[in-house]
Amino acid sequence: MKRLTVSVLSLSLTACFLTQPEPAKRNTLGELDLATELPQTTVTETAPTPEQLAAAYQEIVALAPKASARQQANSRLAQLSLEQQQLAQEQGVTQDSGYFDNTVNQYLALLANSEALDGRDEVLYQLAKAYFLKGDQQAAFDVTSELIRDYPDFVHNEELIFRQGEYMFNQKQYEQAKNRYLTLVENYPDSPLASTSRYMLAWSDFKLFNYQASLNSFTQVLSLALEQDGKTVLNIEQLNNSDRYLVADTLRIMSVIFSYSDFEQDPVSHYQQYGWQAFSFMNFDSLASYYIEQKRYLDAAKTYQSFITTSPEPNHKVDFALAQMSVFKKANFKSLLTDYELQFIREFGVGSTYLATEPTDAHYLALKTLEKKYADRSYYQGQQLAQQNENAITAFSVAAIGYQRYLDTLQLKQQGDIDSHYLLAESLYQSQQWQKALSEYQTIAYSAEPNKYQSDAGFAVVSIYKTQLANKQRSQRGDAGQHEFVVEVVDNWLKFATTFSTHKSASTVVLQAFNLLFERQMYDVLLTKFAHVKQFSLSESEMYQAQLLAAHSHYNLQDFASAESAYKQLLAKSSEQASLVRENLAQSMIKQAEALAATNPQLAADKYIALLTLLPSTLYREQVQYNLTQYLISLQLFSQASKWVDDFITRYPTSKNIESLQTQKIAIYKNTQQGDKLAAQYAYLATSHSDENTRRISLYQSAEHYRNMGDIENARLQFRTYAHSYPTPFAQNLQAKVELANIYQKQNKASERRFWLNKIIAAYKVAPESELTWAKIEAAKATEVFANDAFYVYQKSKLTVPLKTSLARKRKHMAVALERYQQLADYALGQYSTQANFKIAQIYHLMAQDIMSSERPKQLKDLALEQYELLLEEQAIPFEDQAIELYARNNQLLHSGLYDEWIKKTLTALAKLMPARFAKKEVEPGENHAIY
Structure with missing residues (x-):
């Protein structure tokens, strides 16, 4: 609704005309038809004064030929007079006659001289205004009555009706005033004066004791006054001054009406009949304030409560509740104040619609x-x-x-x-309320914004979880639930220790968390938490306990590598549990080695070495070191094995594994090419091993290795012991004798050598069938020595004078040599047979030669000597013939495919003895196919 705000004056409304706007449309000076009769004037830049304008209009009146022009000029002169009088009145200028007297006279003259005056309604309007300004209210009322009667369609009739209502109200003619205001409101609802008319209409009803009608009108006044740009203003401070005064005064008089004890209307009943408005609360507030002024505190409180209880709109209820409590406080109603404060909390607190x-x-x-x-x-x-x-x-x-x-x-x-x-x-x-308390303590403790309760709240969280851990209901939860809950507990405990590291119980809580996880066998969780242990402020001893639990957890999870690492970190720290740490560390490393043994014995051995290096005094050392030796030997790492085996034997001389290790040292020394130690070790086993066969084998092996390494003396002793001690097996016993013979040969100990050569020949005689061939060969070799010895003696035996004596001696030596070589020939072994045959033939040949070259008696002369030589020849020829026969027989072996050095020597000898037959080139066979 379009409306013009009007000022609310005092009840007399004496200055109403002064605030009204000019009429919407009236004739202007420019509309006068001056034509050519108007004098020429010079236009200047200076605006004319009112006096100059008046003089100009008077000149127009005098000169204008048309009545209409003169009429307009006179009307303008009257208007100028009205404006000049208003200015003079405002400035307090004194003048001979009263203000506006001349103006009134001008308008009256204009009306008197022009019955058919064009614009007579406008002139009457200006005359009424002049009377009003002059203070002649009755005259103004009479003129407006005439104007309304004669010109019902006059553009300013609503203003004239309002002036009449105003006049009648001032005259205490409230019924008539009410009618005038009602006429204006009903006929001119969009008039700028409609709002003020409603206000005065309400006052008129009030004066007439029509309270209900008055309240309705006042309510309409409030509705219109508070409506701004299509919205209801609910804060009167946002209104302009006039509207603010209008609203305040309206509320005040409505409060007076509501307060009348004989009037059975209150704001609730009023708005239940009228309809609740957005501004209804203003009436309740105004009425309560009115009661407070009169110290009617209970009535004020009831007024606030009635709005809170009945208003369909939630707005302002909170403010009224606050005001209500303020009333109780002001009146010192303590018990009521307490009740209403608690009620306020319930009804207007968090969770309410307010x-x-x-x-x-x-x-x-x-x-x-x-x-x-x-x-x-x-x-x-x-x-x-x-x-x-x-x-x-x-x-x-x-x-x-x-x-x-x-x-x-x-x-x-x-x-x-x-x-x-x-x-x-x-x-x-x-x-x-444990769970809720837990949540709040956690919020406080771990707030991003620091506060003085954080550490205490954090410790309270720890305490609550302890209580819940001990709670029977918790302990009866399933395994999964138990696990989750324990993790929750530990997470919160550790969070406390991390966040409040300086708290006196922080480190204790950390250990309690780890111990809890360990007791519940939640080793994996414990290790996960322990990974961040450095963030906790633990003492050295506390850190030791935490590390120990972590190490035990690794061990119990069979993560022995991690357990090893963890226990190692604890080794350097002194503790009453140091022994436990060492042995657990040893066990961790042992378990790893055992796991590696099947797939990677090298790593298993390395692990054992690391263990023995790190923990040389471990209780498990004996078994560990023994296992290590076995892995190293199986890996053929004999150099490493040797050290550990020797150390083991030294450390554990009574161990059940000593004998096996002493035996395994043989392989170690063999593969490390320690011949001296190998031989000595065999010798040791030959006397110390529990098994007789092992002792026998070791004795023989020691002899061989002493021999191979050039330790002839020890070899001799070992072979000799073997030859005397172990007649069986035959082959090794015989070989020992052979070795002894060879050793004595190298030592140039002929008698000792021949002792064992005789043993060899004797052994042949008892040789088993399986060893017979070899034994024959060795016996043949031995017999050859004795045959050669006999040949040597025979060869060295010289035929001297007297021939008979020396020849007998030589023949004796010849018989021995022949016997020896015959023994050699009897073996029927290839080269030994040809050698024996050759040597026998050679013995005969040599006898013949020695006879022919024997010493001649010195006393024999030519003839005698010649006869002597014939005798010698006769004696030598049989021997030579025998030699040729034997050579020839040996040579026959050539045709059987046998050819060796002795056959060759045989041919040479035959060539010298029988050159015609044998002194020719013989083709030597390519191979010797003789069977030995």
Whole structure:
């Protein structure tokens, strides 16, 4: 609705005309038809004064030929007079006649001289205005009545009706005034004066004691005055001054009406009949304020309560509730104040519809103040009961609710109160609401914004979890639930220790967490947490305990490599548990070695070496070191094995494994080419080993290795012992004798050699069938020595004078040599047979030669000597013939395919003895196929 704001004056409304606008349309000076009769004037830049304008219009009146022009000029002159009088009146200029007298006369003259005056209604309007300004209200009323009667369609009739109502109201003609105002409102609802007319209409009904009608009209006034740009203004401070005054005065008089005891209407019943308006609360507030002025405090409180209870709109109820409590406080109604404060918390606190949006500052302040007050009171009551050993759970539960409400309220403004938050957690704890208390303590403890309760709250979290761990219901949960809960407990305990590392119990809590996990056999979780142990402020001894638990966990999870690493870290630290750490470390390394043995014995051995290097005194050393030797030997790492075997034998001389290791040293010395030690080790085994056969073999082996390494003396002793001690097996016994013969040969000990050569020949005679061939060969070799010895003696035996004596001696030696070579020939072994045959033939040949070359008696002369030589020849020829026969017989072996050096020597001898037959080139066979 389009409306013009009007000023609300005093009830007399004496200055109403001064505030009205000029008429919408009236004739102007420019519309006068001056034609050519108007004098020429010079236009200047200076605006004419009112006096100059008046003189100009008077000149027009005098000169204008047309009546209409003169009429317009006179009308303009009257208007100029009206404006000049208004100015003079405002400035207080004194003049001979009264203000506006001349102006009135001008308008009256204009009306008198022109019955058919064009614009007569406008002139009457200006005359009424002049009377009004002059103060002649009755004359003004009469002129307006004439104007309304004669010109019902006059453009300013609504103003004239309003002036009449104003006049009648001032004359206390309230019924007539009411009619005039009602006429204007009904006929001119869009008029700028409609609002003020409604206001005066309400006042008229009030003066006539029509209270209900008056309230309705006043309500309409409020509706129109508060409507701005299509919206209802609910804060009168946002109105302009006139509207603000209008609204305030309207509310005031409505409050007066509501307060009348004989008038059975209050704001509730009024708006239930009229219809609730957005501004209805203003009436309740105004009425309550009116009661407070009169110290009618209960009535004021009831007024506020009636709005809270009945208004369909939630707006302003909070403010009225606050005002209501303010009334109780002002009146010192303590019990009522307490009840209403608690009611305020319930009805207007968090969770109510009144806090769907952000609260006003007053609402917020009151709510948080009251919630804090009653929460503190309940907490104090709980403390008192607890000190008296009485049940305080209920009191603390109420306190917890209060503190929660208070903190929720603070959150509406993104605020907080750490003291109250902590008291909330404490209240929940004291009322045994463990889970809720836990949540609040956690929020406080781990808030991003530092606060003074953080460490205490964090420790409270630890305490609550301890309580819950001991709770029977928790312990009866399934394995999965138990596991999850324990992890939750440990996570929170460790979080406390990390966050509040300086807390006196921080390190204790860490160890409790680790111990809990270990007791529950949650080793994997323990290790996961232990990975971050450095972030905890643990003492050296506490860190040791934590590391020990981690090491045990690795071990129990059979992660022996990690267990080893963990135990190693503990070795350098002194502790009563050092022995346990060492042996667990040893076990961890042993387990790894055992696992590696099947797939990678090298790594297993390395692990054992590392163990013995690190823990030389471990209780498991004997078995570990023995296992190590076996791995190294199996890997053919004999050099490493040798060291550990020797060390083992030294450390554990009575071990059951000594004999096997002593035996395995043979392989070690063989593969490390330690001949001296190998031979000595065989010698050791030959005397120390429990098994006789092993002793026998070791004795023989020691002899051989002494021989191979050039230790002839030890070889001799060992072979000799063997030859005397072990007649069986035959082959090795015989070989020992052969070796002894060879050794004595090298030592140039002929007699000792021949001793063993005789043993060899004797052994042949008892040789088993399986060894007969070899034994024959060795016997043949031995016999050859003796044959050669006999040949040597025979050869060295010279035929001297007397021939008979020397020849007999030589023949004796010849018989021995022949016997020896015959023995050699009897073996029927290839070269030994040809050798024996050759040597026998040679013996005969040599006898013949020695006879022919024997010493001649010195006394023989030519003839005698010649006869002597014939005698010698006769004696030599049989021997030579025998030699040829034997040579020839040996030579026959050539045709059987046998050819060796002795056959060759045989041919040479035959060639010398029988050159015609044998002194020719013989083709030697390519191969010797003789069977030995």
